Amino acid sequence: MAVIQRFVIHELFKDKKPDIATDLLDLDNSIILDLATQLIKIKENRTAVLWGQFKENRDFPKGLIDLNNEVDESKRSNLFLSLTNATMQSLHKEINHTNSKGGYICFIEYGSYNDTRFMAAMIKNTAGIKLTNLKPTKEIHVDLSKLHQAVDVNTSGYLKSLNGNYEKNYLSFIGKGKDTDYFANAFGCIDRITPARAVNKAPIVLRDFLTQFKVDNSSLKNARAQLVKYLSDNIDKEVHLSKIEEIAVSYLPDTCSQEEKESFLAFSKQEKYEMPATFQARKDNVNKLANIYYSTEVFNFNFNQDKIGLVGSSSDSNKPILFNKETNDVIIKGEMITLEVKEAIYQATLLNNNKIDINERS
Known part of the structure; x- marks a missing residue:
């Protein structure tokens, strides 16, 4: 469960200076706390997520280091506010090269599973949201579709990576396209999940997901064969995690609950899998999944696994x-x-x- 530590909302405009809040939001206010909690939950439920790391020599990660080096809570709050202010200037600079109009930018520092995390997300004003002077003033219902762009950083993982003690991806972001790349660019994010890695991970995710429900070996083999056929039929084309979900669900026992049948996407987003919503079915990697190749000085063979x-x-x-x-x-x-x-x-x-x-x- 996320423990919200700091929260502030600024407003981003394309054609004029951002509207910057001067104070952090009061987390004792249940409406404010509920909004922050909802935003984190919505982010966690999104499937179109990319995983990556920071580009070198970017301002935001440098500010994140300074923030986490500060142990005094009052000074840390001031640093948090300063970092979000500086990031808004970067976002304003980046958005001017796009057709995006902007929105409310929510910055949240929170704790999760003993890690410190930092999240920034953009939401649009809807009938369920009313912000007065950049502060929520009534009950808020954030629609999942309204989370247009977001960046979430495992700050603890990032700091460990600087010492070579953390080789995994420590950040995820939502929003990749002509008019949304600006958001990730402002934070210095770079996608590190290659198509090759996604193809290689796909059968592992499928197997591990089905195994937890004690699916028999024969069904596991058939599920894998169906996945490989899907990838093989779409060589060098974009394939979808939702299709792999359909394959997985079709092999689940009838005793599984509806919640369990809908758990594949969340399962595939775990840190050890980090499956993107879509990826290219790279020919070389798909062929390696479909065939067994082995060579010695005496012989070599290349067998189709399905045979x-x-x-x-x-x-x-x-x-x-x-x-x-x-x-x-x-x-x-x-x-x-x-x-x-x-x-x-x-x-x-x-x-x-x-x-x-x-x-x-x-």
Whole structure:
């Protein structure tokens, strides 16, 4: 559960100076505290999230370091307010190159699972929101669709990364496009989830999600095969996490609750997965998922994973390639051996026999 520590709202305009609040919001006010809490929950529920890190030598991360080096709470609040003020100037500079009109920028410092975090999010004025002098004055209902851009930083992780003790991504952001990139740019964010990594992670996320519901091995294999087919059918095109969710849900036991069936997206956004909402199905990486390639000095093979089964498994009895776990033998069924392959093997056998004969005569 998030513990809100500091909260302030400024207003960003494209065509004039930002409207800057001079004081932090009073967190003893239940309306104000509820807004901050809702914003964090909405951010956590968004699927179109990118994960990354800071670009080097940017002003915002430098200010974040100064903020977290301050232990005096009063001085820290002043530094927080100064940092948000400076960031508003950066946002104003960046937004002038876009068609975006701006909105209310909410800055929140909060604690979560023993980590200190910093979040900035833009919301639009709606019927459920009334801000007077940049302060909420009535009950607020923030619609999920109104969170247009957001940046959330695991400050603790960022500080650890400076000492080489944290190699994971420590920030996430919402909003990537022609008229929304300005928000991430103002904070110095850079996307670090490559298409290759997303493709490689996809079957792992699918397997881990289904395994927690004790899905049997046969279903796990079928789910993986369906995922690989989806990726293979869309080589070098954009694929969607929502489609992978459909595959996952189709293999869940009937005993699963509706809440469990709707938990895949949140599961895939965990720190160890960090799956983006969309990504490119990179050909090389998809091919590696679809095939098993192995090479030694003696032999090499390249098998389609969907064609391989286990000896003794009734569901694999029709597979053309079987693996015997007890003897470590790979069995290639006769129909897989074409006339050309047979002839090549026969000729190689003759050559080997000839070599043996020569050695014997010597």
